[in-house]
Every structure is written in C-alpha cells, then in structure tokens.
Amino acid sequence: MNEWLDKHMGRLFLAPAVTLILVFSIFPLVASLIMAFARIRFSAGGFKVRFVGWRNFEKQFFGSEQFHLIGTFTQISLLGWIFGLSVTAALLWWIWGYVRRHFTWFGFVGRLITLAMGLGITWLFAGTLLSGNLFGTIGTTLFYVLVGCAIQFVIGTALAYACSKNIRGKTAFRVIFFVPMMITPIGVGYIFRMMADTTKGPFSNVWQWVGLGDFSWAADPWAARIFIVIADSWQWIPFVFIMMLAAFESVSRDLTEAAELDGAGPWQSFREITWPHVLPIAATVMLIRAIEAFKIVDLPNIMTSGGPGIATESVSLQAYYAWRALDLGSASAIAYILLFVTVVICVSFFNLVVLARVRKQP
Amino acid sequence: MSTQLTPKRSIFEAPAIGQMSMATKIVLYTLLLIWTAFVLFPIYWLIITSFKDAADVNQGPFFLPFVDFQPSLHAWKELFVTDYEDTLRAYFNSIIISLSATGLSVLIGSMAAYALSRVAYAPNLITILFFIFLLAMTGVSIGIYGVDWRLAAAVAVALFFFLARAVGNLYQFRLHNGDILFWIISQRILAPIVVVVPIYMMFQTVRLLDTHIAIIITYAVVNMPIVVWLMYDFFNSIPRDLEESAQLDGATMIGTFREIVLPLSRTGLAATTLLVMILSWNEYLLALFLSTTKAQTMPILVAAMNAGERGILWWSMSVAIIVMIIPVVALAIVLQKYISKGLLVGAVKG
C-alpha cells in the first residue's frame, strides 16, 4: 500500500489542483457557454432556459448592441484605409513568411487565429477611432490594456531601475511604493473619485486656478478614460515595480562593473548588459499584468459607471451590467467574447515570448 | 576606537565604478520623492478624510487637521463602537477567508507546481476531453435540469470507467507538462463574471452559500494559477540532487516536499503568499455573490459605504479602507526581505 502510494504520489500531487480547477472552472465555463446560447429567466424552483442559437452573439456584433461592443461604423476615412491596409499587408507578409519557412498544420492554424484577431482589431481601429467614429467597449478595453500597461511598464521599470541603484532608503521606498497594490480595487476607485472631484476634491482649487472650473473630466470621454488609466496605474505600478526591481537586482554587479570598466556609459551599460538580462522577466510581468488588465471592472464601475455615455465602459463591465439587469444570456456571450479576445492575444504573446522557455522544462 | 578617515570626494571628481555622480543622485532622489508624494498623497487624503465629518468633506477641500478643519473620531466610533459587531464580523470573515484561501491555494498550487516541475506526465488527451465532457454534462444535468446529484455522479463515474479506456486507447495524442501548466495558468484569463452564476448555483446545490467554505474554495481556485505559475519556476531553480538524495535516504515524495523543497522555497512561498493574500483580501465580485450576511467580507463593507441616496459616506468608507490596509502592510513589512528575491526566482527565472 505504502509503495503503491509512493509510486502514484506524482499524480496525487497534481490531482487536487486539477480536480479543483476542473470542477470550479470547467463546469462553470460549460454552463455559461450554454447560457450564452440561451435566454434564462428565473422562476419558482429554478430557471426557464430557452435556446436562441447565436442570437446573443449576433446582437453584439451585428445587432442593436454593435455600437456598444465594437463601435459605430459609418465610413472609413482615408487615414483608416491607409492604416488598415498597411497593417493587413504586414500581417499577411508575416503569415506568408511562416508558411514558407517552417510549416506545421498546428502552428499554421494557431497563427491563422492570431492573424484573424489581428485583422479584426486593426479594422476595428481603422473603422472607429481613425475614422472619427465612436468605439465600443472592446476599443476601450484595449485602450486600458495597451496604454495602461505601457504607462505602468515604463514608470514601474524606471522606478525599479532607480531603486536598484545603490541608494539610501531603498527599503523604505520599496515598502512605500508597494502600498497602493494592497488597497482593494474598490477602495482605489473611491479614493480616486475623491482625488478627482472638481468641486470638493483636494485639487479643486488648482482646477479652478488653471481655468478649468467649468471643465469636467467626467464629461469628456478621453479625460475620463485617462483618469481611469491613472488610477489603474497608481494601483498596479507597484506590481511592475516590485517584479522589475527583483529582476534588476538579479543582474550581477560584476557584469555592469565590467561594462563600466570597458568604458560603457550608464545608458550603454543599461542597454547592453542590464536590459537583455531582464527582458524575459519583463515579458512575463507584462503578460501577467495584461491578463489582469483585460478584466478591469471595478475602477470604471466606481469612478464613472462607464460614463460619459459608454466612453469608459470595459467589456467586463458591460458583461457585469448585463448580468445585473438579469440578462444572463448577453452577459455570458459578452464574457465569452472577452475570453476569446484575451486568450488569443495572450496565447499569441505566450507562444511567441514565454512558452519557448516553459517548453524547455521536462 | 581609532578614527578611520575616508577620503572626501569632490563633486567634480569622476565617480568610482558603481557610484553615481552628484547630479545623477539629485535627479534620482527628486524623481523618487515625487513618486513617493504621488503614492502617499491619496493615502494621506484617505486618512484625513476618515477624521472628517460630512460638512468637512462637502464644503472642502480641507487639507490639514486642526488647521483648517477639526478632526473628529465619529466615523471610527461608528465602525468600532456603534457597529462593532458588523465591522468585526466582516473583518474576521476577511481574515479567516483570506488566510484559509491563501493557505489552501498555496499548498495545493505548490504541490501541483512541484509535481509539474519534477514528474513527467503524459495524459491522453482524448481521455481528458471525455472526462471533462462527462463532468460538464453531470454538472449541467444537476444544475440546470435538476437531476438528482447522486444519480448523475454515479452514472458519470460508471461511464468514465467503462468507456474512458476504450475511447482513450483509440487515439494516442498525449499532453505534456508544458500543456498542463499552460492550461492551469490560462484559468487566470477567465473574467470572474463568466463563471460567477454557475459557481453560485453549484454552492447553492450543496447548500454552502453564505459560508466561509464556499468563498475559501472559490478564492483558492481562482488564485491557484498564480501560485502554480510563480512556484513552478521557483521549484525548477532548486537543485534536484537534494531531492534525489532525500529520496534515496528514504523520504517519500511528501516527505521530500515537506522536509526539503518547502523550506528551500521560503522566499518564493513568502512572495507568492503575499500576492495571493492581497488578491483574496481585496476581492469583491465573488464575495458579493457568494455571501449574504454571515460570510460578508471587508470589500463588501467598503462598497456598502456608498449608501446611494445619502451619497457616499466618505468618512466611514475611509475608515474601512484604512483598517483593510493595515494588516496587509504589516504582513508586507514582515515579508519584505523575501518579496523581492522570492518574486524573482519564482516568477521570472526559468
């Protein structure tokens, strides 16, 4: 018995995690997939499920919710055409290059999906933002992910690099910079609502003084989005900071000192020695951050409730509102669309950057 | 003690290797201090708001306690004297839930990560898909069509054992550790909104709603991908010799894990624990759904301070947020020395 246990211990170690995840995510996933193709109504003793085929999805892409999810399309501007066509060409060139060099069906299909997503997003931007049309929650979510992650990455990395130098009070900085991450996202939302209040917030006097007394960030789509990105960055820069600090501290001092002896300036030493060393780490950190950023819901919900209009509404928030209005079918459909977008983008990134490293392991 | 003189360096002297010039230092400290202000000011505002009353907030802004407004403890009193029952209940719920969920998640997650980093798996894909299909069908038939759960489970188990081997032997497409790892990690991509209703229904079926257990299990599962992700790389960095030696010395896998691997992974565990702890401590949506009264956690208390028609009770909300931050900051300071190192090897070094 003991020996049998020992032999199968490898499986027993993995089993609890796999079982829990299967039960708590596969079953719910399947259940909500069913919901996504149905209309659900609560009634005494359970639910009434009525299957409606693709209607919940159709509504999001082509029907009354199109503007909401992907944006308003009228005509595509010249800029839109230029951007769209050139990115399309680049993407096609990329896949052609793959087909010519090393072709496997598995890899090809995977890349085709990536390609489709890339084209979709390209034309989404070409048709909405670049053509002066409104974009929907997918556009807003991508804005949060791209701009937010970029800001967080740049500032977080810069702070981490500064703190990795031999400076006084390093420990204090490290703890202080970490604090925002410990606050519940709801709390962060409310804190920044206080901060940004133009009538009674701490900066209201400054606001008046610079002549913006009648301007409200909450009424301007871009200002509102940027405020949310600022709050999001305030909360998540600490994460990037702490990870990148660890990365920078792992760069052997011998290496940088050797580079300095070889006559490299600080910038060269950073670019030639430090940066290549931390690059894989940075990729992982950004992947983690991007995965979480796609799910952003608390901040826009609390700071603006998705307003003005639908300007700050993320896909996740859209699903949340649908769910709150008991429209479980739409909520599931939207959530699945988000899942698809996130998975394709993250898996593409994972495959191109991270997985190569993981696969090397047994 | 003899005085030991270190030669003073002039500003104009070229800095030694590894040193910074004065100008660089000034710029650096300025930037760091600006960022410190950016980080701390909202927290300062939070703290002073907790000592304000309605008029101080609504006719504000007021910046300095005792100078431009008279601080009062009314919000603190409300939470800790008048309504201490509700506050403390939520607080203890939060502590119990986040500690247990973190413990469970770190334990099970690191076991899985360890197994993945050490044991080569090659499960048959078809068998797995079959298993998942059965599981889903069982869940759906119980949850949506109201089949008795014992019956459904029995049928599913029987079907699995009779058919799994037959089906599995037909195709031999096998998964490997990398695939399993990726699958586990990819669970984190799920937005909780996708799964919250079915999870609610599951716990409802087993009558566990509004209990600690429901939230603990859910949090543990939601955070497990992070644990596996961070700990997998960490375990990979531990030399195998040690474990092989322990195995030869008569240790079981559990013994090796407990005696050798876990102690050696202290830094990674500390960092992972802190991260998972923070995520469980702050989670809102799932807690909202899975709790009604008995198991309500602190984030729900914070959200409840937005009393709708009466506006946001900024002062009470500030108190709630502050008391929520305190234990995490304390924990972070205790674990401070581990965090940096731990995250590094764990998250990022392969």
Place this chain on the structure above:
Amino acid sequence: MLRKFLGGTALALATAIAPMSASAEGHYDGVTVNILTRPGPVIAGRMVERGEEFKAMTGAEIRVAEVPFAEIFQKLLTDWATGTNSVDVGVFASGWGVELVAGGLVENLDPYIAADDKIDLQDIAPYFRDFNQKVEGSTYFITIDGDFQMMYYRTDVFADAGLEPPKTWEEYLEVGAKIHGMDMNDDGEPDFGSCTFMKRNAQSYFAIQSVAASMVQSKGTGEGLYFDPATMKPKVNNDAWKKAFEVFKASVAFNPPDVLNHDIGDTRSLALAGRCGMVIDWGDIGPLSIEDGSQIKDKVGAIIMPGSTEVLNVETGKLEACEASNCPHAVDGVNFAPFAAFGGWTGAVSATLDDQKKQAAYDFLSYMNQAEQSNVDVTMGWTGYNPYRNSQLEDTTAWVEAGFSEASAENYLSAIKESLNHPNMASDFRIPGAQQYTGVVLDRELARYLAGEITVDQALANIEEGWEEITDDFGREDQAKIYSLSLGITN
C-alpha cells in the same frame, strides 16, 4: 451597518413607542425572519430598530441583511428562484417585484390583509394602494416608503432673484439659467442653478422620466408612460420624449460641471451644502434639509414636478397644445404628471416559507406600514422613508417636532399631498425586465446623448429598438398582459 447613524433621538422615540403596540407577546418565539435590502442607515437602519421592538412584542427575530443597491434584486431573484431561501423577505422597489410575482416566487398577501385590522388600507394614498402594492389585482407588496419625485427650490435664492418657482419645463430652463452662478451659501463661490443626478448606471433614468411624464401622459395613471398596452409598441420615439431629452440636456448648462458623473448622493450633498438653486428629488430632501450640518434648513420649498403646456398625441407622435379634451387633469393649461419613480421600497414575502414564518413576516411588514409607526418614521430624514399615507400629511405636529419650521412643513406637505393624490401620477415600469428597459437601455441611450455621442433622434430610435427586443425576449403577449394589469386595465 451604521444602523444607529444619527440614531440617538430615533432610538429614544422607538423605545417610547414600543410598549404601546405590544400584542400577543412571544407567539413567534424561535422564528427568525431574514430580510434582504440595501445597505446603510437608509431603509435598513429603521427596520433593524423596529425589528428589535417587534421581537420584544412577538418573539420573532428580525435579521436584516444588506447588499449594495445595484445587486439587491439580482441577489434576491437568484436566492428565491434557485431555492436557496436564505432570505424570507425582500425589501425593494415594487416595480422589480412584478417579475418575482410572474415567477410565482412571492406570496399573495390578500388573505393576510383581510385578517389584519391594523393596516388601514384606506389611509394609504391611492397610487400606492391600487397600483404600487398590487399585481394583477392582488396585493403582493407592503409599502414602507412612498417614492415619487418632486421639485425643490431655494426659497431665499428665488426671493432674492425675484423669481417664482417653475411651473413648466420651459420656465425651469429659464430660471435655472438666471440663478446659475449666484452665491447661494455665502462662501464666495458661484453655485449652480440646478443639481440633477445624470450619472449613468445610477438614477438619471428616473429624472428623465420625471421630465417626460408630463409631456407623455395626460389622461390619468391608467394611460401609462411607456407602451401602447394593446401592441406593446413603445411610446418613446416621439416628440414628447424628444423634448424631454432636449430639456434635460439643456439643463446641463446650469448644473455643476461634472454633473454627468453625479449620482443622487452627489446631488444631495451639494444641495445640503447649499450649492443648488433647484433639485429634482424624491421626498427625502425635506427631512434631510433639517438635519445637522444642512445649510438649507427652512430655505427649501417643494413643488409638484413642473408640467407641460403641450402633450403627446399618441397617434401622430407630435406634441399638441393642452386642452380639456386631451388633458383632463390640466391646471391652467399645464399638464402635471408626478412620476412615481422607483415606486418606493416595498416588502415582499417569499412564497416558499412555512405558514408561521409567512405570518410573522407579514406581521412585521404590516407593523412597519401601520400609521402608528410609519407616521413617525417618515419625518426622519435618515430613515429614507417618505410619506405614503394621508394621515402622514394631515397635521404638521410630528414634522415640526422633528425640526421643521411650521411654514416649511406646510409647504413640504402640501407639495407632497398635491403629488401623491394626483390623478395623473405616472407609474414606474411594473413589468418583467423593468431593469433592462429603463436601467439599461433608456439609461444608456440617455447617457450617450448627454455625452454627445449620438443625437436625440438616434437615442430615441435606439431605445425603441432596444425595448422591442426586450419585449420580444420576454414574450410580447405576456408583457402586454402584465403591462395592462399594472395600469389597472382589466378586460
């Protein structure tokens, strides 16, 4: 939580009253009634206190669970529909409850009321008695709070400016612009002509309906605001709603700069800080104005929501001048239609309880509703309860005791009386999917229009399309039937 917020006096009052209503002591020993409602002192707080009295009287323990406003209904519905039944009584807007009734989840209270000699239904204002508490002719809900919107204005500011409170929405825009920028609380800073909650996913869809009601509905409560009862064709893509949208947007000019991000909490705190010349709100502003820290004590007057000189011709979709034929309830050619926004907090009993628990639950709701208790509760701003009984408005004593001056109490009560008993009161949505019709579609399109994303015509067309979609989803005939019933049309 915070149940004793500002609660010293309230508690004293409550305990003073308790022994008087004592009856049949202890016959519910061991029974626990779990109530689910919104958080904070508002609504929930008073129930907790009354629950303690009720326990002393009957032995039944009242437990109040609180979840954020936006999630109450969602939570209640899942709880009852899945048979979780951790909640025995839900306290929520009656409009939401129609869906619960349709699902067979709520107990019909007719037999209980018949056996109840204390509730005195006739004292309850007609709208609440005959519409708000009922579905398909039977009473399912017990009102504990009467909700409809009124217009408040600053008497001192209007006197200074030599203005009269607005009677129509055109006048509202005029006076709003005139008083905007005046310093209304002597702090040297310019204040705002009006404060309206215009935040998305908050309460702005109530405000717009208050504006639209007098333009859309003129023939009495039974006419309805939203649909043609026969076909369920939305009455929304027309000139009346267009004008309402335009008025609403025009008022942004004399609202605070970040009004688009203001929910009712924001507007109330601004109003209490003395920064708003006019406020659209429920009955709460009256009692709130006399609270500690209020800058507007005895400086605020209430009037019925402004009306319209033109009303909708349903056939043509155009606005027509108000005449006796199309506006039977008009006063001086102005049609008023106070909007029963939200309908008020009402209690409903789960249909799955055992008989004793049902009776205990009903008894507690009845206890909350009875004049003896509610007439006190509605005078206290912090409770969030607004008047719904005529006896609550009859004499000003309780109100003056609560802190009103005689004049402002009278002004406030007369405005309420006028609205509450108005034959043309506009009913809120009372059909399944109410949340989706207004809380999602109307609210979102209004927000997009206010934010300048779309034109008013696009907004209204979108609302019409969205409403049709929801109606189809829920089943057009079922919806038509319930809608007719909710308007009192029986055939």
Place this chain on the structure above:
Amino acid sequence: MTAETIQNASPTTGTAKAISIRDMNKYYGAFHALKDLSIDVEAGEFLVLLGPSGCGKSTALRMIAGLESISSGELLIGDQDVTEVLPKYRDIAMVFQSYALYPHKTVAENIGFPLKMAKATPEEIDSAVRAAADQVELGELLDRLPGQLSGGQRQRVALARAIIRRPSVFLMDEPLSNLDAKLRGNMRAELKHMQGELGITTIYVTHDQIEAMTLAHRVAIMKDGVLQQLGTPKEVYSDPANLFVAGFMGSPPMNFITGKITGGQFAGSGAAFAVAGAADAQSVKVGFRPEDCRIVDKGAGLLDADVFTVEMTGDQVLVTLRLQGEPLVVKMHKDFEINAGVTAGITMDPEHLYFFDGETGARLRTTAQTS
C-alpha cells in the same frame, strides 16, 4: 578475481548485497543512452564505472539508484528484483557530486535525515549521528549549517549521511571532483579505507582513471553507453580489450602508430618493424605505453622520430617525439637528457606491443598474448 578473493580483501559486515545488472537499457526518446549493460557486482565489492563524460556511466548509476527508470532489462540487489522498485525501498545510499547537503539543515540534521525518514527515535538518531560523525571526524561541526563548511567537510557530511544507515549499497557519483588536488588524494585514501572497513558494496562513478585505479576492486569502462571492459585495475591497464580502453587508461596515454601487417612485418607511417606472432591485417594500430619504451640512439630502436619537447616532471622526464606529425611520448628516468630537434630511436619489448584493428578498434592478439 573471484568472490573469495574479494572476501579476503575486505571482510564484509554481512549487510552487503550483490548487485546484478542484466541487459539494462535506457532510452531518452530516440536517444539510446545505455546499451545492454550487464554487470554482476559481488557483495562488498568496490566497482568503479569509468568513462569520459556522456558515456552513460552516471545514467547507469542513477538507474541503479532508481532515480531514472529502466527502459528494459533487470536489476537485482541481493536476491530481490528491484527493477520497478522506488529508490527508497532499494536500501541504497548515494553521495552526489554536489554532495546534495540540505542547506537549511544543520550538519547533525543532515546526517540524521535518513534515520528521521525511517522514523527512528530522536535518541537513536542522536547516537547514530555522533557515531557516524566520529567516523568521518566531524564531531565538532554538528551544529553548523552546510554553508559554513569547507569543501572537504561537506564531503565528509555527505559520507556520514550515506553511512549512517548502513545501507547494503553505496553509490557515489564523482564525489571527489569538487575538491582540490591535495584533498582529493587524502579523501581517496579515506574512502578506500572506509569502504574496506564497512565492507559495503559500492559503485563509484568517475572520469578520473587514477581514482578508478586506486579505489576499485574492478573497473567497468564505458563509452557511448556501451560497456567496453570489466576487470581489475591491473587487467584493464595491462590487458585492454580494445583501442578505446587502451587509449583511455594510463597517463600519458598509450602511443599509437597506424599501418598494416604482412607476414609478421609491420609497415606504417614512418616506421617498419617485425612483429612476431601477429596475424596479417590491412589496417592496424600498434600501441605501446610510454613507460614500456626507451629512447635510444637514432637507428638503434624499432623506429626513429624527431624530438619535439622534453618535459621534466620531477620524478621522470617525458619526451614527446613526432613521427610524421603524430606525437609519441616516452617516459624516461629523471636523469635522462636530450635536446629538442634531434632525431632519436625508440625501442621496446615486443611483448609490450598491443595490436588493434584499425577499423573496429578490437584487440588483435599475437600468438604469445592469446596463449
């Protein structure tokens, strides 16, 4: 050598068990890492697996330990078939190249770990730890952590941990390679002494032939996953089975000249001499050890070559000559003197010549050698 001679050489304590390796194979995917290894190790024997890195010796050791699965074949320890048995049930102790000391445990805890795993009482563990520590002279260091020890001390801790349990088999994976040269010599002697004293069957992996020669009862020489020769140190040195073994053993290594044999006459690059008793062969390598030959005057030996360098190592002089570009090394007495650049002759006894097949590397024995 027979079992009896081993018994005589090292009296066992009775716990030692024989190991029987039968047709053991290891595949890593398509890579065949170990090919049909068969060795019978006597109880109490000290067997060294010797070979260049990548020859499969460590794999074989790890398979014996149970750390790698056995792709095919059988493994017996004592009478028990342990092919499928987990490491902990094989009653084996192993010393790793890295020592594998648990950095978070003290020396005493490290040494006592096997007993702790065997659920011994603390008292038992304590006395056993002391005994083992005394045996390797670590008595005073029991409370230290491995990080605070020197390389040699760590090595001793690892040894003590291996012996504390009195296993029936010791496995050692290049245990001395991380020590400096002097310490290595000392430890080698201690190891040999200890193994003799304890009499525990030991399999020892190394790429260092000196270690192999000095420690082993028998040496198994491996290359590319194939066992080349198994024998006592003397056997593998003086009677190599093939070209690889001949070239691998000995320092400096054996000299080789390529050529062919016709009618008892060798003809190769720059040399031609008679080889008595050797069969004809088209391609052949003739080998001779540096210590088996002498430098003589030009023309006086079997062959002539140009002196390339002369190295004085203290106890001897190593003369490297070049025969048509190929180096030949001759070990001479320390007083020998010669200048680089001159041409000299090399001579040796014919019985010290080894012949190998030029293609396969197989040993070609002369009539005298086969007898």
